[in-house]
Amino acid sequence: MSKYRMLKYLRQEVLPTTMCLGCGGGTVLNIFANAVDELGIDPKDLVMVSGIGCSAWIPSPYFKADTLHTTHGRPIAFATGIKVGLPDKYVVVISGDGDLAGIGGNHLLHAARRNIDIAVILVNNFIHGMTGGQVAPTTPFGAKTTTTPYGNIEHPLNISETVAAAGASYVARWTTANPFMLLKSIKKALTKKGFALVEVISQCPVQFGQRNKLRSAPDMLRWFLKNSVPLKKAMKMSPEELEGKIVIGEFIDRERVEFVEELNKIIRGVYVNAD
Amino acid sequence: MSDSLKDIVEIKINGLSISINKHFCKGCGICIEMCPTKVFEWSxxxxxxxxYFPVPSYIDKCTKCRRCELMCPDFAISVEVEEGAG
Structure with a gap:
């Protein structure tokens, strides 16, 4: 038996994880377990939802709570239903960039617009990893993948800024090389009333790294540390200077009217008028 | 689950113990790279x-920041500090 304290939150019969060597998904799971532990949340009050892809495997077999492994791109749609039905539970979506921002991009935008009280942890590894390393909507400009062997000619989607503009209550972006800030943001996202998104820039040394001269997890983490710019510093920089950089920090933290609360207010009002 | 106590490499010093689970460790080297005081070396x-797995050979340099524990993708590292030990 391993001695690590967080193992009590995991289904130990399925460990060690099936993730590749050095995958950042395990780090996200580890930090999420720490966040749950530090907030003192009972795992019985947690509902974890994930879609399809490598990052969707983070909660689904490993975290010992109610987990729902849904269809491709739709975890936020399922999570919306869960939150409306069970408003007392913490509903958390952990999935990847191809799942949430690619095929399920519209669900992400509209959940943020509605400001429904779910926490979304979007693990962005710049690539469709599980299917063999194809170009994703988040692949950096010029990066090589199996479908863009001469370099990507599309510009990546800036997920955090898009969701912040769509109306979320809390949006933050960190890399897996900033574990303490990420832990703080996940704790904030879990307790925040309203839609909370934590975008985690995570390493995929197997599919992304090996085609872009970053063959190992330490190489990718060094690259993250070298290329990340704090939000305050980024505000003073021009778009040309920010090309290819990762802006990290808390993009938005505000109070807005929450969807489920308003819905229940209307339901109660209708019942009172009917009597 | 086939892991047992023999899978664990544990080094103790002055109320601080760092243990590595060899059954869980895949040898990615994140702990070796990210430790701010370079406590680990390859076995x-x-x-x-x-x-090859990490061994906390230079445990006397450890500042108990728990970064290795938090960043390990495979839950293999455990840093334990005894009560009352600085």
Missing amino acids: EKLSEKGV
Whole structure:
């Protein structure tokens, strides 16, 4: 038996994880377990939802709570239903960039617009990893993948800024090389009333790294540390200077009217008028 | 689950113990790279899984920041500090 304290939150019969060597998904799971532990949340009050892809495997077999492994791109749609039905539970979506921002991009935008009280942890590894390393909507400009062997000619989607503009209550972006800030943001996202998104820039040394001269997890983490710019510093920089950089920090933290609360207010009002 | 106590490499010093689970460790090297004081070094022998794993050889340099524990993708590292020990 391993001695690590967080193992009590995991289904130990399925460990060690099936993730590749050095995958950042395990780090996200580890930090999420720490966040749950530090907030003192009972795992019985947690509902974890994930879609399809490598990052969707983070909660689904490993975290010992109610987990729902849904269809491709739709975890936020399922999570919306869960939150409306069970408003007392913490509903958390952990999935990847191809799942949430690619095929399920519209669900992400509209959940943020509605400001429904779910926490979304979007693990962005710049690539469709599980299917063999194809170009994703988040692949950096010029990066090589199996479908863009001469370099990507599309510009990546800036997920955090898009969701912040769509109306979320809390949006933050960190890399897996900033574990303490990420832990703080996940704790904030879990307790925040309203839609909370934590975008985690995570390493995929197997599919992304090996085609872009970053063959190992330490190489990718060094690259993250070298290329990340704090939000305050980024505000003073021009778009040309920010090309290819990762802006990290808390993009938005505000109070807005929450969807489920308003819905229940209307339901109660209708019942009172009917009597 | 086949892991047992023999899978764990544990080094203790003054109420601080760092243990590595060889059954869980895949040898990615994140702990070796990210430790701010470079506590870990690679093992000389392969584990049963056939990978080189980290050994906390320079445990006297540890500042108990727990970054290795938090960043390990495979839950293999455990940093334990005894009550009352600085």
